[in-house]
Amino acid sequence: MEKRVVFRSAWLPYALLAPQIAVTLVFFFWPAVQAVWFSFQEQDAFGLRTEFVGLANFERLFRDENYLASFGTTALFSSLVAFSGIAISLLLATMADRVVRGALAYKTLLIWPYAVAPAVAGVLWAFLFAPSIGVITYVLKQAGIDWNWIIDAEQAMLLVVVASVWKQISYNFLFFLAGLQSIPRSLIEAAAIDGAGPLRRFWTIVFPLLSPTTFFLLVVNIVYAFFDTFGVIDATTQGGPAQATHILVYKVYYDGVKAADLGGSSAQSVVLMFIVIALTAVQFRFVERRVQY
Amino acid sequence: MVENRPFLVALSHAVLVLGVLAVAFPLYVTFVASTHRLEDIMQVPMPLLPGDQLVENYSQALAAGSTTGSSAPVARMLFNSSVMALAIALGKIAISIIASFAIVYFRFPLRSFFFWMIFVTLMLPVEVRIIPTFKVVSDLGMLNSYVGLTLPLIASATATFLFRQFFLTVPDELTEAARIDGAGPLRFFWDVVLPLSKTSIAALFVIQFIYGWNQYLWPLLITSEEDMYTVVIGINRMIVGGDAANEWNLVMATAMLALIPPALVVMLMQRWFVKGLVETEK
Numbered sequence: 209m210e211k212r213v214v215f216r217s218a219w220l221p222y223a224l225l226a227p228q229i230a231v232t233l234v235f236f237f238w239p240a241v242q243a244v245w246f247s248f249q250e251q252d253a254f255g256l257r258t259e260f261v262g263l264a265n266f267e268r269l270f271r272d273e274n275y276l277a278s279f280g281t282t283a284l285f286s287s288l289v290a291f292s293g294i295a296i297s298l299l300l301a302t303m304a305d306r307v308v309r310g311a312l313a314y315k316t317l318l319i320w321p322y323a324v325a326p327a328v329a330g331v332l333w334a335f336l337f338a339p340s341i342g343v344i345t346y347v348l349k350q351a352g353i354d355w356n357w358i359i360d361a362e363q364a365m366l367l368v369v370v371a372s373v374w375k376q377i378s379y380n381f382l383f384f385l386a387g388l389q390s391i392p393r394s395l396i397e398a399a400a401i402d403g404a405g406p407l408r409r410f411w412t413i414v415f416p417l418l419s420p421t422t423f424f425l426l427v428v429n430i431v432y433a434f435f436d437t438f439g440v441i442d443a444t445t446q447g448g449p450a451q452a453t454h455i456l457v458y459k460v461y462y463d464g465v466k467a468a469d470l471g472g473s474s475a476q477s478v479v480l481m482f483i484v485i486a487l488t489a490v491q492f493r494f495v496e497r498r499v500q501y
Numbered sequence: 502m503v504e505n506r507p508f509l510v511a512l513s514h515a516v517l518v519l520g521v522l523a524v525a526f527p528l529y530v531t532f533v534a535s536t537h538r539l540e541d542i543m544q545v546p547m548p549l550l551p552g553d554q555l556v557e558n559y560s561q562a563l564a565a566g567s568t569t570g571s572s573a574p575v576a577r578m579l580f581n582s583s584v585m586a587l588a589i590a591l592g593k594i595a596i597s598i599i600a601s602f603a604i605v606y607f608r609f610p611l612r613s614f615f616f617w618m619i620f621v622t623l624m625l626p627v628e629v630r631i632i633p634t635f636k637v638v639s640d641l642g643m644l645n646s647y648v649g650l651t652l653p654l655i656a657s658a659t660a661t662f663l664f665r666q667f668f669l670t671v672p673d674e675l676t677e678a679a680r681i682d683g684a685g686p687l688r689f690f691w692d693v694v695l696p697l698s699k700t701s702i703a704a705l706f707v708i709q710f711i712y713g714w715n716q717y718l719w720p721l722l723i724t725s726e727e728d729m730y731t732v733v734i735g736i737n738r739m740i741v742g743g744d745a746a747n748e749w750n751l752v753m754a755t756a757m758l759a760l761i762p763p764a765l766v767v768m769l770m771q772r773w774f775v776k777g778l779v780e781t782e783k
Binding site for chain 1: 514516517542546549597599603615618621622623631653655669673677687715718752759767
């Protein structure tokens, strides 16, 4: 879409764009180019000498079992976060759409976790699940479950999933509620007159009509689990135990900052960039289709 | 409501109440822990009713920090977080609104090139270019400074899109009328576009304030001095080891202080928040 009426000036548009473009060039393009450049280089341990090694970093990366395992961890983590987050929020949003009384109060009380930083969410849940003093740990012990996420890989994964889902529920909830409210009442009434019960109406009318929202949220939640959960992981498990929660983003940080492997970390950055580009492309293709329904 | 089914309504309320309680439970335990002495929290199970140490814990955290972990006062961290959140929110709004004004209201060479340049930044979140961005900021001598904390996060494709989308809905008649009355582009921007954009600005402000306040990876990398910690970083610096080694009462008081400002922004500005959330995703 274009404006019919525009202004004319030889310099003003450039001046208005200058701040945005300057920041973009210095802090986005220049580092991105450097990431690609570093990924073709190898540095010695002291950072004194660098050598151009072509694709060697990538080769090393894809032969590294830890890196391949990290892909698996990320896939497991993001699908758990996306599916449980979407299921819980869909349930809550469907219920909130049904009730008339107190709808606003429920909404207000369900959306605030969006404001909590992922790292803080991690700390809250790590405290509840703390192996010796946690409240939930205590309840689990009473029930005969031995809980210690510091040494148990599956429990560590569960902890970061719970903390990440908890923070994301409010976001999914708001989008589902908006989606539900845009479904024409007449459709539901017609089905009710034909004798379809609430459950049947949900699965044959509401859920299919919500599918654009669900798909959109699926992509958003995967992106969230890929990148924004860095804080949750760093505040709780730090990738452990035995790399059980070492997701890709955490590995880029760990290898680059803690292990000072510039070439390897940059090669991972480049791989991640391709993943982001793919996810963004999926999201945008879909946005165009979403308009129709 | 389509039909009257009292049982279903009751069930809906039950599920919602359960959901609200489950969502609020971690916050409640955090609050309770922040009102007790450390010894009380260390007892298993810890008390689940608020204690009497509220004032003591919060004033110690605000003024002095913890004794086992970072000893930076949390009041300073809250100040840093506020500076960061406000600078990012206002900076993003300012540079994107003028950039999208240029893109929508002018025809000039390289217009779509610049647009795509901004668009591509969507695909480069900080997390994927951590080390090189850190290097650039360090080369520019911006480590441990407010400029270093905020400037690299200020460019935003989403804000630019939001404003572009909105400007495209502003009727051309307004522009024509302004031009007939002899208003130049800047006058038109200031007197017509800016007042019309108020709601978009408010919505964007809420979202970006929370984004800035909750930043973690970036301040973690570029702040090494306690003076420059944001509160989210500060909490993690207070946690030093296993369960018994931390002053959980102070950590939890700091966690409350870290999450109250953005949670208040969300709940009090709910209308703008929902609008911002939905629109930035378009």
